[in-house]
Amino acid sequence: MTSQPAPAPADTATFDPAPPFGLLLDVDGPIASPVTRTVAIESIGRDLAAMANAGIPVVFNTGRSDAFIAAEVVPALRAAGLREGAPVFTISEKGAVWASVSPAGLGEISIDPELRLPAALYDDVRALVAERYAALMFHDETKRAMVSVEMTVGADPHAYLAAQKHFDEAIPALLEKHGLKDVRIDPTIISTDIEHELLGKDLGAARTLKLLTERGISAGSWFTMGDSRTDYAMAEWLHKHGHEVSHVDVRPADGVPQTPYPVLTSATGAIHDEAGAEFLTNWAGRIAEEA
Template identity: 75%
Template sequence: MSTPPFGLLLDVDGPIASPVSRTVAVGSIGGDLAAMANAGIPVIFNTGRSDAFIAEQVVPVLRAAGLQSSTPVHTVSEKGAVWAEVTPQGLGEISVDEELRLPVALGEEVRHLVAERFSELMFFDETKRAMVSVEQHVEVASEDYLAAQKEFDAAIGALLEKRGLDEVRIDPTIISTDVEHQRLGKDLGAARSLSLLAEQGIRPQAWYTMGDSRSDYKMADWLHEQGHTVSHVDVRPADGIPETEYPVLVSESGAIHDEAGAEFLSRWAASL
């Protein structure tokens, strides 16, 4: 059994990728992640993003930073429904939990809804395998998108009621809306992550989790409940920091999103 000093369980939008550009900035983030992974630190992206987003936006940054083969890097995408190993060559075999995949017909209805009423503000994410998601166009002002999002979410609620999909929920973020099975979440992603590491004989002595929303606390909650030592980094604390039984860390400089994420990654990499 390998027992690295810590493992990283990371949301992607916000801490790693800018929620404005939807890309990973060229700078220290890729280098620090690759350096820690190459030293045997597990790095797992616990994200609502699709595996395609990880392959297109994250893997090239890690490859350019010198990520080596056979490192403990994984993506657990779509909030626990999809998972794969991350390598310098790309993603390994992609697994999907079929029990959590939404009906194809629902996706078609949402795609049609976006095309008919909301295409100027948002787009249908064609890369999702289990969830149904729409996302704000990068060039659209946030206030315009958020105003339309309320109308869109209400329309989705009507679709779910019509189909009798009681086990499906609507989860809006500042740049998207996810329609997903109610079992999905960052806690499921955390459980999936530890299972992947257990298959490799890896059990970190402690964990750092990182996110930009209240739902990201669920991964730290789950780890704490399972008896793991964990600290959570909130890179957008303006929403308010809830009371927790584990430490919550924020940027000392006041940075948010990926700038705050970069601060902590550099600190952890330097500690090795």
């Protein structure tokens, strides 16, 4: 690894080493609006900070970059009064990059060099976007390990999805050019990630347990949350490794698969960050009642 996780703050011992549950959260959709790409609902930051301050592990397991977490998520937590030393982490770029989170921002950034794609591929994708797709999408310059292209905020979603199909079809030739065989193309409704095949929400779950173990924290159970079928990998990994887990699907229109663990959806029919906010408020209320 290029670096080690930042050392635990001095007041870590004030937090419960055996919290009743932990949260492993996708960011786009459940936390950040897929429309504005911001934490647009005030209660989300409030409830996350309240639970973290009560010792509940809050881990963002996302394809987003650490820079996105620092710019869009940390300010919401800081404004809500996140305490120094609260058990909050980001596992970014689907497990390739990770750091602790505090009111001051992110701790030391750790990167797995074996999962980092070559700079020449970044250059070719950047050029492809500039030449053919600049009106609808942009190359994410903040990614450290994977290559990502994202829909421009305000672009027509239907036009983007049509262009995305052609963009995705052009990528295999670039992978062949650079001799990359262990790489996959992962499109979403607002982006395409080009990533090492070992990356995924399951890797993020594994890193999460390692980080918490290093802090002496063991959650009694887990809630995972996401807006796509790939997010179920978090719960799958936790269940496979003997942890009690329930998964929250904030966009169940894709279809809810049969699972050996509970899958929860909004009781009101809310989706995306509105559904995420609904569940977070419920869990934060439960912790407040038990305090």
